[in-house]
Structure formats: structure tokens, C-alpha cells
Amino acid sequence: MKMPHFRHLTLSLFVAIAGGLLALSYAGAQQITINVLYPGGDQPGAQKTVQALVTPFEKAHPDIKVAFQSVGWDEAYQKITTDLLAGNAPDVIYIGGRWIAPFAQLGGLLPLDSYVGQAKRDSFPAGVLKGNEFKGKLMGLPVAFSTKALYYRTDLIPEPPKTWDALLADAKKVTQEHPGMYGIGISGAAHVSTTSQFFNFLYQAGGSVFDDQGHVTLDSPAGVEALTFYTGLYKTDHVAPNPVEYNREQLPVLFKQGKIAMMIIGPWGKSIMGLDPNNATVPYATATLPCDVRCGGIQVGDSIVISKNTSHPKEAYEFVDYWTSLQAHTTFDLNGGLVPMVQGEQSNAAFQGAFWEPYLTMISKGFPQPQPLAWEPFQTIITDMIQNVLLGKQTPEEALRAATKSIQDKQLEPSAAGS
């Protein structure tokens, strides 16, 4: 009699375990995992940013799990391009805004027009949102945004320069009066920041890279004036250390060490230095950029996009929508030292004060980053152009002419899309 009873017990136990496992697997299947690629996310500061996003989102969406992946910014372009070509890109990707056009051209991005309502569109500055469009379709949402300001040593320069002439005069004065220190640091290394730095001056001189029809307009009197002034800070005026060695993100180190008295950089310059403006060793302040025929500066943004081969577009967009909501984005900007972008952020107390004021002022004076069809070869052409003049290999006129021809020959103009 024991045997049948034992068999009955064993069978019941088996059914119970199997049923439990089935229930568990079913519950797990209901939870969707969204993979998010966030370049630079392995840096110590970025971990805090990621947690501040993921924890509240997962709490509000228990059926969605967010898994962040990271890659260095230097390798991000190659990795994302390769993943998109292979069709196994993460669901959500954080990219440089300059990559919207090439990735869209590749057919790797999901258009967001059907997901993004008018209210959401209106929450972004119009110019910034436009930079996320490709052939009239919205391919991403802006997620990080920066304007640039002039950092200057308040103990050496009593009033910030308002014009190019004043900038040069102040730089010369500092260089002459303080041996071992240069008046200003600029970027000339083969790096994306070199293009941004130069485009500030190009815009202020009244120039542009592409016109509204997408044709290159670099070779112009304004282009010559801007390139001559920019490279002249090192070549002829000798008020900047050799910029070929440095990109913009290395300038705060020079500033902190007392090697330069001025630099142009986003709000993260303060984070890199780790110094508040009123510090004892290198007291500084920020100011709007000096003007030439125009006042203004480049507005560079990063974007979040959804991969076209995602299996969960709805859930992916829910995370993208959350990331760009007022509360989440304010926290993101504060953690990352970025300029407040979403409507309503600027009124946050954390963005008030003398340090932030020039950055907020520059929002209305900004111009978007150019959108060539492929950024990397375009960046190489521009940085080579600047370096050729810095090194005396070409005059500004020759360099601009050669760069224009290269952009045309390599079919990088926006007007060449689909031709």
C-alpha cells in the first residue's frame, strides 16, 4: 500500500514544481528588456546618471527592464555603425547629434513621427529639434544640449571681451605680462571639438558650412576671415599654445594649471577642473562669446534614437519619452553638466546664477551643427584644413578651397542625399 501512496506523492510534487516553473517563466516572459547603448557610460560620474534614470523608470514600468551597455566615445561611431549594418543594434542608442544624418541614411533608425506628439515637440527648442530631422522625418529626440561660453580669469581680465578685437587685445596683454602663460587656449587636434570651436568663429564672421539647399559654402570671405583669426591666435599673434596637440576637453587642464587665461567650452569645463568659479588659485567667470558681425555660438546636441530593428518599439519609445521628460531630464542635465534644454528646466534653481547665465543667453544666439551626410570624413576634412593653416602648409584661402572641393568630391553635402 505504501508504494502507490509514494508514487501519488511524487507525481503531485512533480506537477507542483513544473507548474511553478511554468508560472515563473511566464512571468519573466511578460517583462521586456530594453537594451540601451550609452557611450561613456562606464565612467564613474556616468554610473550615477544611469541609475538616476533607470531606477525610477523601472519602478514606474514594472514590465520593462532597462539594460545599459557602454562603449568609449572614440569607438562609439564604429561600433554603432557596425551594429546597425549587422542588424543587431541595441533598442535605444545615445548618439552624437552629428550622426543623425549618416545613420538615417543607412536606414538604421526608426522614424519617431508617429510617436511624438505636438506637445512633446514643443518642449524642445525648435532649432535643436530640427537637427534631429532627416528628409523631413524626425529620427531622434535631443537628449543632451550645450551652448558654449567664454571662461576667463577674473584676476587677470577685469571685464570679459565682447568683440574679437577685445579678445585678441586681452589675450596679448596676458601673454606679455605673464611669462609662461598664454592668453587663450584653442583646439586644433584631430577631434570633433576642433570643428565646433572653429565653427563658432565662422558663424560670428557671418559664414556657414552649408546653405539651406545643402550646398557647401565654406569657401567665402567670412570663412577666410574666421580661419585667419582662429589660426592667427597661435601662428601670428602667439597668444595660444600649439593647438594641434589639444582638443577642447584638454583645455580645462591647461586652465587649471595656469597655462591659459581664457577658453571656450561647455558647462562641463567646471566639472573637469573640479573648481568653483570663486576658487583661490584660478578664479574665473563665464561670459557670452565675443562677437564679430554676428553674435552666437554653435549648439551641439546628442540625441537618443531607436534602432529600426528593435522588437519593442513601443517600450523603447516609453523609455525615450521618459528620458526627455522634465523631471528626468533635469536630473540628467545636472548630473552631466549640460545646458537645460527641455521647456521648464531653466527655471530650476540649480541653473540660476552667474555661472549659468551666459549659457542660457547663448541658447537664443545659437546655430545648429552642420549635418553632412557622413560626419567622420567631414570632420577629417575640417580638422586637416585647420591644421594645414596652423602648420603653415596652406594659406586660409587655399585650405578653404581644398576643403570645399573635398566635401564635394566625397559627396558629403546634404544636397547629395539620394543622388
Next chain:
Amino acid sequence: MSPPIGTEPLARDRTGTMRTRLRRVFDPDASPTVYLIPTLLFLILFLAYPIAKVVAESLYRDVLIRPDLGRSFIGLRNYLDLLRDPAVLRSLRITVLWTLLSVAGKTLVGFAAALLLQHPFRGRRIYLTLLMIPWVTPVVVAAIAWRWVLDGQFGQLNGLLSALGIIHEPLSWLGQQGTAFLATATVDMWVGIPFMAMVLMAGLQSVPNELYEAARIDGAGAGQMFRLITVPVIRPILLVATLLSSVWTFNSFQVIWPLTRGGPAGATTTLVVRTFTTAFGSFDFGRAAALATFVFALLMALSYGYWRLLQQEA
């Protein structure tokens, strides 16, 4: 019961012949081919096939990030474009000069180190250990460390030269074309000297002592012995070492990229750096494949020339 007459002995002969044939097939001396098949398969799969794919790709116009341009067969057009491109020709010149400079430096310094270290002396082991440090350090790590040594504002090199009174203004080693070229070649030499020294030390050990003794008896000086005994005897080893070093240096990427990314203004953009930026910057795979095939052909020609020289030596 015994088998029918005539059958069993015939079957035995057939089996014996088959066994002999099989033995011959698997005999490494008689037919080594069977044992080479796995290696051949490996070489075909992981060497010949990828090379053939790259050569085939070089005949196409294929820009991966421009699907609107399509992928089309263009024959040798990529090669013609390369040969007409001043930037590619400049990269070829830079590569040849950079390789010559670095290999010459490695050979001279490596030879000198080998001569100094070939005989036992007090502290020889310490010097040998120090010599191996560049060899065991990952190349990228070494390049990044050198990047900071050579920095124009903060670099230790400028600090040292300034302290010695040799310079009064900091030099931008990586910010000028000429100095960037020399600096990257010097770092590459630093990485490659240990290999040269070790190979040449082994070569020097193979020179028979009797030759030196006989030369001394004949009144030969150190210089004469070096010129007339040492160099001729180790010449084949020297040729092999410089061939290997030339091929590796020609293909060097991990020294240049962390230091200068091929700059400033293309001053250190060798053919390999240009191939990388064409493939993974512009994603122009057709053109990059043509560049890679061009480098491959150049190095094959170089290796063939060396082989002919070695044959003559033999």
C-alpha cells in the same frame, strides 16, 4: 576445415597489399600530405579565404554608410584612383621613410646592445631585464605613456630638456610635422629594439670562437674582426631579423594611432593608418580593401626580394 585451394592465399595477398598501401599513405616520410591537410585547411579558412575576400572587395565600389550609392563592380578603378591620389602617394612616402628610419634605428641600437651584452659581466642580468621592458609592455600602453612624456606643456621630456638648459621654450613634439614623425618613429624603435637585440645576440653566439682566435693570431684588430668575421657570419640572421622588423614596422598602427591619430595634418598617416580611417571612418570598404591589397602586394614583393638575397647568401 581448410579453405578451398587457391582462395585463402590470394585473399591474404590482397589484404597484405591493402595494408601496405594504407601504411604508405599514413607514413610521414613517404607521404606527408595527409598530415599537412589540417594545417592546409586552417590556412585556407583563416588566411587564404579572408585575403581572397579582401581582394574581391577591392574590385567594388562599396561605401557601407551610403546605401544610396549602391554596391557595384568597378574592376581596377579603386587601384587607379589610389595611384592618382596625392594623399595616398604621400602616405606611401611617409610609410617608406618611417619604416626605414625605425628599422635602421632598431638594427643599429639592437646590434650595439647585443654586442655589449653577449659576454657575461657583472650586472648583465639586470641590463637584460631592463632591455625586455619595452618588449613586454603592451604597445598601446607604451604609446599612451609616451604621449604624456612628449606633451608640449606637461611632458617630462620638455621638463628634462628645460632643466638641462637645452631648451628655453617648451617644444610641441607631437604638434609639428617633423617632430611628430621623429617622435613616433622613436617610440616604435623603443618598442622594437629588444627583439633585434635578442635575435642578434643569438646570432653572435653562433660565430665560432676559433675564427676570432685565428684572426687575433694574425694580428687583426677589433674593428677588423667585427667587419670581416662577425658581420659576414651573422648576415643571414641580420637579413631575417630586418625583414621581419620591416614587415612589422610597415604595418605598425598601435604606435601611431594613440600618439597622433595620423596627424598633425597627415604627417604620420602611413598606409595602414589610412586604410583604417578609410574602412572605419568613411566605411568605404572598396577603397580600403584596395589599400590593404596594395600594402599586401608591396610586402610580398619585399619579402620575395629578401628571400632571393638569402638564397644568394646560401
